[in-house]
Amino acid sequence: MKLADRYDLGAQGSAAPLTGWLARLHLDAALLLGLLALAGGGLVILYSASGEDLDEVARQGARFAVAFVAMVVLAQVSPQTLRRWTPRLFLAGLLLLIAVLVMGEIGKGAQRWLDLGVIRFQPSELMKLAVPMMVAWHLAESPLPPRALRLLASALLIVVPAALVAKQPDLGTALLIASSGFFALFLAGLPWRLLAGFAAAAAAFVWPAWEFLLHQYQRERVHTFFNPERDPLGAGYHIIQSKIAVGSGGVYGKGWLNGTQSQLDFLPERHTDFIFAVFSEEFGLIGALLLLAVYLYVVLRGLYIALQAQDTFSRLLAGSLSLTFFVYVFVNTGMVVGLLPVVGLPLPLISYGGTSMVTVMAGFGILMSIHTHRKLLSP
Amino acid sequence: MARSRVQLKDHFSETRLFFSRVVWMVLLVGALTAITVTRLFYLQVADHHHYSTLSNDNRVKLIAVPPTRGLIFDRNGVLLAENRPDYRLEVTPEQVDDMDALIADLRRLVEVGDDDVRRFQVHLRRKHAFEGVPLRFHLSDEEVATLAVARHRLPGVNIVARLNRHYTLGGTLSHVVGYVGRIDERDLRSLDPTDYRATTHIGKIGIEKFYEDALHGRVGHQQVETNAQGRILRTLEEQPPQPGKHLYLSLDARLQRIAEEALGEFRGAVVAIEPNSGEVLAMVSKPGYDPNAFVNGISRTAYQALQGSHDQPLFNRALLGQYPPGSTIKPFMALAGLAYGESHSGHTQYCPGYYQLPGEARRYRDWKRGGHGRVDLDQAITQSCDVYFYDLARNLTIDRMHAFLAQFGFGERTGIDLHSERPGLLPSREWKRSQRGQVWFPGETLIAGIGQGYTLSTPLQLAVTTASLGTRGLRVRPRLLHAIQDPTDGSREPLVPVFLEPVGGLSEQQWDYVLEAMEHVVYGKRGTAAKLRDLPVRVAGKTGTAQVFGLAQDAEYDAEEIEERLRDHALFIAYAPADAPRIALAVVVENGGSGGSVAAPIAGRILQAFFDTIEGRP
Numbered sequence: 002m003k004l005a006d007r008y009d010l011g012a013q014g015s016a017a018p019l020t021g022w023l024a025r026l027h028l029d030a031a032l033l034l035g036l037l038a039l040a041g042g043g044l045v046i047l048y049s050a051s052g053e054d055l056d057e058v059a060r061q062g063a064r065f066a067v068a069f070v071a072m073v074v075l076a077q078v079s080p081q082t083l084r085r086w087t088p089r090l091f092l093a094g095l096l097l098l099i100a101v102l103v104m105g106e107i108g109k110g111a112q113r114w115l116d117l118g119v120i121r122f123q124p125s126e127l128m129k130l131a132v133p134m135m136v137a138w139h140l141a142e143s144p145l146p147p148r149a150l151r152l153l154a155s156a157l158l159i160v161v162p163a164a165l166v167a168k169q170p171d172l173g174t175a176l177l178i179a180s181s182g183f184f185a186l187f188l189a190g191l192p193w194r195l196l197a198g199f200a201a202a203a204a205a206f207v208w209p210a211w212e213f214l215l216h217q218y219q220r221e222r223v224h225t226f227f228n229p230e231r232d233p234l235g236a237g238y239h240i241i242q243s244k245i246a247v248g249s250g251g252v253y254g255k256g257w258l259n260g261t262q263s264q265l266d267f268l269p270e271r272h273t274d275f276i277f278a279v280f281s282e283e284f285g286l287i288g289a290l291l292l293l294a295v296y297l298y299v300v301l302r303g304l305y306i307a308l309q310a311q312d313t314f315s316r317l318l319a320g321s322l323s324l325t326f327f328v329y330v331f332v333n334t335g336m337v338v339g340l341l342p343v344v345g346l347p348l349p350l351i352s353y354g355g356t357s358m359v360t361v362m363a364g365f366g367i368l369m370s371i372h373t374h375r376k377l378l379s380p
Numbered sequence: 381m382a383r384s385r386v387q388l389k390d391h392f393s394e395t396r397l398f399f400s401r402v403v404w405m406v407l408l409v410g411a412l413t414a415i416t417v418t419r420l421f422y423l424q425v426a427d428h429h430h431y432s433t434l435s436n437d438n439r440v441k442l443i444a445v446p447p448t449r450g451l452i453f454d455r456n457g458v459l460l461a462e463n464r465p466d467y468r469l470e471v472t473p474e475q476v477d478d479m480d481a482l483i484a485d486l487r488r489l490v491e492v493g494d495d496d497v498r499r500f501q502v503h504l505r506r507k508h509a510f511e512g513v514p515l516r517f518h519l520s521d522e523e524v525a526t527l528a529v530a531r532h533r534l535p536g537v538n539i540v541a542r543l544n545r546h547y548t549l550g551g552t553l554s555h556v557v558g559y560v561g562r563i564d565e566r567d568l569r570s571l572d573p574t575d576y577r578a579t580t581h582i583g584k585i586g587i588e589k590f591y592e593d594a595l596h597g598r599v600g601h602q603q604v605e606t607n608a609q610g611r612i613l614r615t616l617e618e619q620p621p622q623p624g625k626h627l628y629l630s631l632d633a634r635l636q637r638i639a640e641e642a643l644g645e646f647r648g649a650v651v652a653i654e655p656n657s658g659e660v661l662a663m664v665s666k667p668g669y670d671p672n673a674f675v676n677g678i679s680r681t682a683y684q685a686l687q688g689s690h691d692q693p694l695f696n697r698a699l700l701g702q703y704p705p706g707s708t709i710k711p712f713m714a715l716a717g718l719a720y721g722e723s724h725s726g727h728t729q730y731c732p733g734y735y736q737l738p739g740e741a742r743r744y745r746d747w748k749r750g751g752h753g754r755v756d757l758d759q760a761i762t763q764s765c766d767v768y769f770y771d772l773a774r775n776l777t778i779d780r781m782h783a784f785l786a787q788f789g790f791g792e793r794t795g796i797d798l799h800s801e802r803p804g805l806l807p808s809r810e811w812k813r814s815q816r817g818q819v820w821f822p823g824e825t826l827i828a829g830i831g832q833g834y835t836l837s838t839p840l841q842l843a844v845t846t847a848s849l850g851t852r853g854l855r856v857r858p859r860l861l862h863a864i865q866d867p868t869d870g871s872r873e874p875l876v877p878v879f880l881e882p883v884g885g886l887s888e889q890q891w892d893y894v895l896e897a898m899e900h901v902v903y904g905k906r907g908t909a910a911k912l913r914d915l916p917v918r919v920a921g922k923t924g925t926a927q928v929f930g931l932a933q934d935a936e937y938d939a940e941e942i943e944e945r946l947r948d949h950a951l952f953i954a955y956a957p958a959d960a961p962r963i964a965l966a967v968v969v970e971n972g973g974s975g976g977s978v979a980a981p982i983a984g985r986i987l988q989a990f991f992d993t994i995e996g997r998p
Contacts (some may be wrong), residue, residue, distance in 0.1 A: 004536065009692055042423070115788040127941045144390045144394065145394045145397055145398070146397060155848075172552045184405070187401060187404075187405070188398060188401045188402065188405070189398075189401075190398075190401065242438075244423060244431065245434045245435050245438065246425045246429050246435070247420070247424060247431070248424055248427055248428055248430065248432070248434075248435075249428070249430025249431040249432045249434070249435035249436075250424055251424055251428045251432065252424060252428070253427060261436075261438070261605075262438065262439075264609035265433075265439050265606070265607035265608060265613070266436075266607045266609060267438050267439070267604070267608045268609070281420065281424065286421065286424040286425060287422070289420050290417065290420070293413060293416065293417065297409070297413060300409060301406070301409075304402055304406060307396070307398075307402060308399060308402055313818055314979060316398055318926075320398075320402060320405070324405055324409070327412075331412050331413070331416065334416050335419075336415065337417060337420070338419045338420060338423060338656050339423075340415065340416065342418050347752055373897065
């Protein structure tokens with residue numbers, strides 16, 4: 002294991018000037034390649050999805066640049082420093098979430114933003130990183146697998162922020178936060194018996210959650226998901242049109258800028274949540290599979306970094322961030338192809354929009370930091 | 381040291397645990413990805429055809445393009461039914477920055493009422509921003525011109541023309557040309573839904589209905605690509621509509637108008653036909669109505685006024701009115717008498733002013749109280765002696781009368797190109813037994829002999845049979861359509877006359893005798909239509925005065941009206957020139973009184989106009 006580390010290019014540098022330069026910046030070339038491919042492909046399809054609006058493409062490019070900077074900055078922060086700051090970060094995030102909720106109560110209505118005067122800030126985005134960090138921090142305090150009490154505490158660290166976000170209401174983000182915490186827990190060695198127990202409990206929870214927790218519009222979405230034809234011009238419209246877009250793309254697609262579903266406005270939200278439908282319509286099955294392959298490559302690279310990590314905190318955090326990224330992709334594409342109900346999750350790095358992109362890239366910054374700050378242990 | 385070993389061991393087991401958990405997760409990621417890929421395969425490969433169809437259904441719309449309805453002309457190319465553009469002012473909201481300012485601007489240019497603006501605002505909310513919203517309908521030509529001049533500074537303002545059927549001569553031709561109206565439930569049952577997809581109006585009556593197929597044309601189609609809001613982006617494929625055929629009627633609009641004027645304030649009908657071809661030159665039924673009122677829906681009150689009027693303006697008397705032919709039957713009776721040998725040039729009859737059947741007390745009266753004295757067949761026609769024909773009828777018997785008159789087409793539809801023609805009635809023993817369940821009485825034969833009793837005839841039928849007299853037995857089906865023109869290449873296809881079984885069994889001398897007698901009606905010393913003597917051509921004719929009976933005892937009629945409506949119908953049939961007729965006509969004047977003094981002068985005016993101004997000068 003440790004011998005293999007020594008020959009890792011990312012850690013040790015290489016003769017190639019570019020790779021060496023990247024190493025000095027604490028960036029992982031393999032991961033970076035995948036991310037740039039996704040962002041580049043995203044801009045290409047956005048040009049089509051936005052109706053050939055170069056301004057929109059430029060804005061998205063600028064957003065990616067900001068997110069890229071966030072990634073580079075976080076890559077410089079060593080995992081140790083990150084670990085030291087984790088509890089404070091988590092606490093701050095939690096307080097902000099509560100602040101948002103309180104202001105939402107006053108403002109009467111959905112509230113996700115915190116207006117800081119200069120910038121508007123979504124605390125739930127911060128929690129996407131803070132929750133897996135906090136769970137990893139907590140579990141790394143004692144040897145693995147964790148004991149019952151620690152598990153219980155971890156569960157609280159996950160459920161409380163997830164519930165606060167769900168209350169905003171932002172089901173998609175709550176789902177991501179909960180799953181990021183769960184992944185950390187699972188990777189730390191959550192006993193299988195407990196997992197089975199949780200699954201059973203969750204199943205039992207479905208009915209009360211349906212009755213008391215979900216908002217009417219969320220219930221509508223689930224109804225619509227199971228039977229989109231029930232309301233073909235209303236709530237079911239998204240799903241029906243999205244499936245038509247994907248299906249009509251066929252194997253080779255209709256060609257870039259030639260997707261009739263997207264270009265003629267039949268596909269709603271086509272440059273944000275449903276951009277994968279545009280991609281599948283214009284580039285077909287081949288394009289969609291290629292895109293999924295790149296995503297899968299990024300996820301697997303992240304898991305590889307987790308396996309290479311040297312301490313429990315880094316490991317759990319890297320694994321959780323990679324898997325959460327996959328959840329993004331799976332939930333979004335699943336929604337577009339009609340496998341999952343419509344949950345407002347963007348396709349990471351490709352959907353038009355800023356906040357989530359910054360968070361996602363920051364997460365990759367952490368992954369890169371974990372990979373490039375490893376210490377070479379002498380045998 | 382021991383502690384460190386434990387920690388090292390822990391580290392190793394932790395790494396193994398983590399590794400196994402990552403493997404589990406990789407398996408999960410792989411499984412979920414496989415599900416997504418399967419789904420993609422299912423959508424994009426297995427069900428691709430289905431979704432491809434749905435996608436095309438989404439964007440490709442088939443728009444039906446209505447054909448332009450064929451025009452209707454008279455025989456000389458005078459336009460009778462046209463498609464007149466009806467201009468309306470539309471505003472396309474997406475091209476307008478300040479709607480209130482624009483409306484204010486428009487109100488300075490053309491009259492826009494508050495109601496118009498209110499309706500506009502309602503429509504504005506219902507339509508897409510790229511769709512034109514009507515602000516004013518029925519713009520006048522001046523308004524169209526004003527707007528056209530100012531349009532360059534009024535973005536989003538459009539003048540849209542829609543074709544409206546318009547009948548140039550209004551009521552003059554209402555009963556012949558008819559009218560189109562909005563397609564209703566009943567029309568929908570019989571029409572071809574594909575061909576009428578874009579059509580809003582259909583022929584309801586008259587020529588418009590009879591020749592609906594030719595006038596309508598064939599629907600065209602446009603395949604267009606639309607976006608989700610329905611905005612048309614481009615035309616993919618186009619199949620232009622085939623415009624309807626133009627119809628040239630056999631009518632002469634000038635003669636029609638003169639005939640209409642000649643009838644004056646009387647209710648009645650005039651039918652004039654060209655004897656050798658059966659082409660109808662004029663067909664008037666008075667009163668008429670304005671067919672233009674029906675095109676876009678007539679108001680309930682206006683319709684009830686027409687429907688409830690005692691003058692029955694909606695009733696086409698020429699085609700549907702069944703009148704006793706009265707003495708106009710006498711030339712036909714005379715021919716029957718000659719054909720069966722019951723009369724001849726030397727045969728005379730004494731007319732004391734009445735006729736009696738042997739053994740019967742009842743007196744059948746002649747219209748002339750004192751009687752005509754001794755008359756031969758010629759004088760019986762000239763003076764219209766009833767007694768002569770009572771006797772002739774008795775000798776002929778109803779069976780032979782029926783057989784002979786049926787040859788001319790009495791009692792059956794002429795087969796003109798209009799719907800719902802009535803057949804009139806030529807009574808027979810057979811008819812009376814089956815319809816009335818009674819035997820035929822000898823007295824009824826006498827009454828039938830002077831064209832009264834059960835005998836009924838339409839003005840059209842009278843004109844057609846008169847034409848057969850003028851042409852010595854030639855029978856041709858009357859026709860309103862003269863030619864059909866294809867609007868695309870302008871080729872005109874004239875119609876060939878349809879000849880029927882001619883009237884037979886008569887020698888030239890017999891024809892000569894009766895036809896000369898008909899000239900004596902006009903030119904004879906005691907002719908009943910002496911008023912026509914001054915016409916430029918020689919006319920042969922016969923007057924008729926039909927008794928009105930069986931009038932409904934309707935309490936709504938006031939006394940004066942009853943008196944007026946009980947007056948005899950005045951009839952006159954004629955053809956001219958007598959030796960080679962170019963026109964045959966029948967005039968029926970309801971409650972006009974005497975045929976000679978009322979109906980004959982009307983016919984005279986029509987004939988005068990025909991030969992003075994119309995004949996030879998198309």
